[in-house]
Amino acid sequence: MTSASQNSSRSGPRTSSGGFSLAKLLLEGRAFLALMVIILVFSMLSPYYFSLGNFLTMASHVAIFGILAVGMLLVILNGGIDLSVGSTLGLSGVVAGFLMQGVQLQTLGVVLFPPVWVVVVLICVLGALVGLVNGVLIAWLKVPAFVATLGMLYVVRGAALLMTNGLTYNDLGGKPELGNTGFDWLGFNRLFGIPIGVLVMVVIAIIGSIILNRTAFGRWLYASGGNERAAELSGVPVKKVQVSVYMLSGICASVAGLILSSELTSAGPTAGNSYELTAIAAVVIGGAALTGGRGNIRGTLVGAFVIGFLSDGLVIIGVSAYWQTVFTGAVIVLAVLLNAIQYRRRVKLPGSNGGPSTSPQQAGKARTADPAHEKIAG
Amino acid sequence: MNAAPQFEPAAGDTVLAARNIVKSYGGTHALKGVNFDIRRGEVTTLFGENGAGKSTLMKILSGVETPTSGSIELDGRPVVFSSTVDARDRGISIIHQELSLAPNLSVRDNIFMGRELRGATGLDFAEEARQTRMLMVDLEEDIDPMTLVQDLRLGQQQIVEIARALSVDSRILIMDEPTSALSATEVEVLFKVIRDLTARGVSIVYISHHLEEALQITDHAVVLRDGTITATGKAKNIDLEWIVRNMVGENFDLGSPPTGYAFGDVALSIDDVSIADVSGSDRLVVDRLSLDVRAGEIVCIYGLMGAGRTELLECVAGRLPVTGGRVLLEGDDISRLSIAERINRGLVLVPEDRQRDGLVQTMTVGANLSLASIGAFVKGMLLSRSQERSLIDGTIRDVRVKTAGAGAPIGSLSGGNQQKVVIGKMLTTDPKVMLLDEPSRGIDVGAKAEVFRLLGERAAQGLAVVFSTSEVAECLGIAHRIIVMRRGRISAQFGADVTKEQIMAASGEAVLV
Numbered sequence: 001m002t003s004a005s006q007n008s009s010r011s012g013p014r015t016s017s018g019g020f021s022l023a024k025l026l027l028e029g030r031a032f033l034a035l036m037v038i039i040l041v042f043s044m045l046s047p048y049y050f051s052l053g054n055f056l057t058m059a060s061h062v063a064i065f066g067i068l069a070v071g072m073l074l075v076i077l078n079g080g081i082d083l084s085v086g087s088t089l090g091l092s093g094v095v096a097g098f099l100m101q102g103v104q105l106q107t108l109g110v111v112l113f114p115p116v117w118v119v120v121v122l123i124c125v126l127g128a129l130v131g132l133v134n135g136v137l138i139a140w141l142k143v144p145a146f147v148a149t150l151g152m153l154y155v156v157r158g159a160a161l162l163m164t165n166g167l168t169y170n171d172l173g174g175k176p177e178l179g180n181t182g183f184d185w186l187g188f189n190r191l192f193g194i195p196i197g198v199l200v201m202v203v204i205a206i207i208g209s210i211i212l213n214r215t216a217f218g219r220w221l222y223a224s225g226g227n228e229r230a231a232e233l234s235g236v237p238v239k240k241v242q243v244s245v246y247m248l249s250g251i252c253a254s255v256a257g258l259i260l261s262s263e264l265t266s267a268g269p270t271a272g273n274s275y276e277l278t279a280i281a282a283v284v285i286g287g288a289a290l291t292g293g294r295g296n297i298r299g300t301l302v303g304a305f306v307i308g309f310l311s312d313g314l315v316i317i318g319v320s321a322y323w324q325t326v327f328t329g330a331v332i333v334l335a336v337l338l339n340a341i342q343y344r345r346r347v348k349l350p351g352s353n354g355g356p357s358t359s360p361q362q363a364g365k366a367r368t369a370d371p372a373h374e375k376i377a378g
Numbered sequence: 379m380n381a382a383p384q385f386e387p388a389a390g391d392t393v394l395a396a397r398n399i400v401k402s403y404g405g406t407h408a409l410k411g412v413n414f415d416i417r418r419g420e421v422t423t424l425f426g427e428n429g430a431g432k433s434t435l436m437k438i439l440s441g442v443e444t445p446t447s448g449s450i451e452l453d454g455r456p457v458v459f460s461s462t463v464d465a466r467d468r469g470i471s472i473i474h475q476e477l478s479l480a481p482n483l484s485v486r487d488n489i490f491m492g493r494e495l496r497g498a499t500g501l502d503f504a505e506e507a508r509q510t511r512m513l514m515v516d517l518e519e520d521i522d523p524m525t526l527v528q529d530l531r532l533g534q535q536q537i538v539e540i541a542r543a544l545s546v547d548s549r550i551l552i553m554d555e556p557t558s559a560l561s562a563t564e565v566e567v568l569f570k571v572i573r574d575l576t577a578r579g580v581s582i583v584y585i586s587h588h589l590e591e592a593l594q595i596t597d598h599a600v601v602l603r604d605g606t607i608t609a610t611g612k613a614k615n616i617d618l619e620w621i622v623r624n625m626v627g628e629n630f631d632l633g634s635p636p637t638g639y640a641f642g643d644v645a646l647s648i649d650d651v652s653i654a655d656v657s658g659s660d661r662l663v664v665d666r667l668s669l670d671v672r673a674g675e676i677v678c679i680y681g682l683m684g685a686g687r688t689e690l691l692e693c694v695a696g697r698l699p700v701t702g703g704r705v706l707l708e709g710d711d712i713s714r715l716s717i718a719e720r721i722n723r724g725l726v727l728v729p730e731d732r733q734r735d736g737l738v739q740t741m742t743v744g745a746n747l748s749l750a751s752i753g754a755f756v757k758g759m760l761l762s763r764s765q766e767r768s769l770i771d772g773t774i775r776d777v778r779v780k781t782a783g784a785g786a787p788i789g790s791l792s793g794g795n796q797q798k799v800v801i802g803k804m805l806t807t808d809p810k811v812m813l814l815d816e817p818s819r820g821i822d823v824g825a826k827a828e829v830f831r832l833l834g835e836r837a838a839q840g841l842a843v844v845f846s847t848s849e850v851a852e853c854l855g856i857a858h859r860i861i862v863m864r865r866g867r868i869s870a871q872f873g874a875d876v877t878k879e880q881i882m883a884a885s886g887e888a889v890l891v
Contacts, residue, residue, distance in 0.1 A: 214760040216752045226740035234750040235721035293740030
């Protein structure tokens with residue numbers, strides 16, 4: 001967790017225990033290590049892999065998942081899960097496509113062509129609304145996050161299919177005379193040679209990092225994910241925090257949807273199918289705990305790069321798509337396995353002051369007590 | 379179930395013995411080298427206050443937990459129980475203090491859970507039902523085997539729990555607070571059953587907070603205090619006074635009420651408050667209770683488990699809604715405000731279970747300390763790290779938390795220091811009223827004294843303090859006023875000059891003459 005490591009680095013002398021620290025470093029930096037290994041291996045297997053051009057191309061693939069994963073991280077830190085982001089991504093693209101084709105106002109008999117920035121804002125509002133529904137269902141109506149967002153996965157996907165009747169919007173370029181050009185810019189243009197999508201991901205990651213580490217909201221998010229009851233009794237507005245994370249996740253999904261449809265120059269209602277799972281995988285590979293309270297942006301981004309660089313690498317060396325799926329799955333399981341080792345270890349090892357740590361049983365009790373209580377209260 | 383032992387010890391011989399048992403949870407030692415004998419065909423009663431280690435010892439003897447060190451001897455031979463099933467197969471069963479029934483299953487299915495009877499075709503439900511009915515006849519309780527446990531009242535659920543333990547045909551039966559929800563007649567029946575069992579050579583370990591009741595059934599008394607056995611005695615040689623003396627201890631200085639200042643105005647006013655039972659019964663856990671606390675005053679609430687102390691404090695803090703009545707803070711009705719709003723107005727709660735409700739285990743000592751007041755360090759949009767830092771360091775000094783630094787994981791602290799973090803966290807909000815639910819639970823004597831001294835200091839500065847306890851000795855420390863709760867109502871109020879016996883009499887624990 002970021003705030004922890006930052007605090008500890010400033011808390012004066014801390015004993016580091018020689019031989020152990022290398023293993024610890026490898027364990028904690030494992031996602032980064034995995035990324036290095038992936039780059040190394042594929043560079044040896046293919047002459048095309050290790051080049052700036054290829055890295056930028058792969059990075060723009062990663063951007064979609066990276067943006068989704070940042071939103072997902074906020075939800076997971078809060079102890080929740082958001083399965084609806086893939087559908088939200090799809091709906092966002094479709095609605096953007098719809099807006100770019102012009103909105104017919106029958107009563108006035110005019111067709112409105114909103115400029116691209118208006119489209120972007122509206123789509124972000126749309127994502128926030130989907131998140132709001134998720135958040136209200138979960139925080140106020142006590143629907144388990146898994147079920148609420150699973151429901152929204154279907155509802156939102158259905159809405160996207162209904163809007164287009166299953167068809168795809170192909171012409172997203174806009175027309176100069178209508179003043180709505182520029183949608184392509186998101187997916188095709190580059191700034192200083194870097195694809196816009198990648199820059200957007202970086203900006204979102206920086207904003208996310210500031211929210212998590214430098215705002216009261218971020219601390220509340222970690223606290224209510226770590227122990228909701230304790231956070232509530234400390235005056236943390238846990239419900240507002242919960243609703244907010246789903247809204248932020250929804251906005252991230254919308255942004256990803258805009259970039260994806262711009263890249264593809266088309267908006268299909270089935271875009272982003274199962275992307276939520278990739279986003280969750282990136283968060284998990286990045287070292288976040290699905291039980292909430294632990295994880296950070298840096299790890300999550302590295303997680304997204306691991307998945308992206310691995311699958312693109314497999315494509316480049318010509319491994320079948322079926323095998324890619326198998327590899328990705330194996331990496332996810334391995335990551336969770338290592339997470340389990342890391343957190344078990346953290347509990348068992350005494351702190352640097354030599355004081356004994358909480359017994360795993362107690363910690364476990366504290367954690368499992370939460371949902372049980374919620375059920376009673378709800 | 380249990381293999382018939384070859385060697386049958388005579389009545390009064392030790393069947394199960396704990397030798398030098400130590401059990402530690404992180405920094406706290408629940409048991410510090412305990413020797414405990416269970417004798418054949420006798421009722422051994424274990425006395426002790428909350429947190430003395432009774433339940434921990436029983437969990438170790440029944441295989442629920444493993445000791446940190448020490449050994450267990452069964453029939454004179456050392457044994458290690460790998461699980462409760464292992465212990466049960468060797469003839470040891472336990473009736474837990476907290477019910478461990480599956481409410482969605484029937485009485486029959488609960489009694490045979492995990493050891494269902496097999497018939498020619500699948501399970502022999504008829505035989506299970508027959509045995510259940512017989513158990514109910516023994517216990518003189520009219521419960522149909524097919525009733526769902528969730529439809530039974532609490533006392534009947536306890537009967538089912540007892541029936542389940544009886545159905546196993548154990549040699550050793552441990553009863554941890556078996557009567558807490560039973561009526562007087564049900565207790566009579568249970569005692570009759572216990573006497574039947576001991577006559578058949580079954581050994582009983584009995585734990586109860588109702589000392590007089592326990593004294594009726596006991597053959598042999600053992601007193602546990604702070605994880606150590608302080609006294610043992612035969613029933614004929616002991617009386618209530620002996621038990622109380624050994625349970626509570628004499629040389630235990632928890633300070634005295636702070637003096638030298640006048641109390642301020644009424645800070646907290648609990649006005650005719652009633653609270654409904656969360657589990658949905660018609661009973662009121664707190665029944666039209668009124669209490670005023672002045673600025674600078676320290677009020678102690680004493681009561682047995684289930685007296686309604688926790689519910690009262692949680693309701694005042696805003697976690698439970700009032701069913702009737704009002705809560706006033708400095709004259710303003712705060713009954714409808716959220717927890718956060720109450721904290722902003724200066725009313726805070728230090729909860730009973732600090733692992734579950736007090737601390738965020740995934741965060742550092744510093745982040746835990748600043749959690750309640752974090753909103754105060756926001757400059758523009760961002761947190762002011764330097765302000766947060768100085769507040770954390772100041773609080774660590776103020777409440778004397780022993781830690782490697784603000785960045786240490788919260789789990790690295792001992793129980794007492796964790797408790798100081800929870801108290802320190804709430805003090806950073808600059809409260810006017812502080813409620814503490816069993817602030818001394820699970821912390822050692824030294825830390826207890828420090829916590830109480832801290833509260834005394836703050837009270838002298840004008841903080842109104844209300845703390846609850848189930849240890850009589852703690853009432854006699856810093857409190858200016860002692861309230862005894864019994865069944866949701868105030869059964870007595872005392873000044874600081876009260877005696878332990880008066881308090882225990884008012885709580886319904888013991889009536890001394």
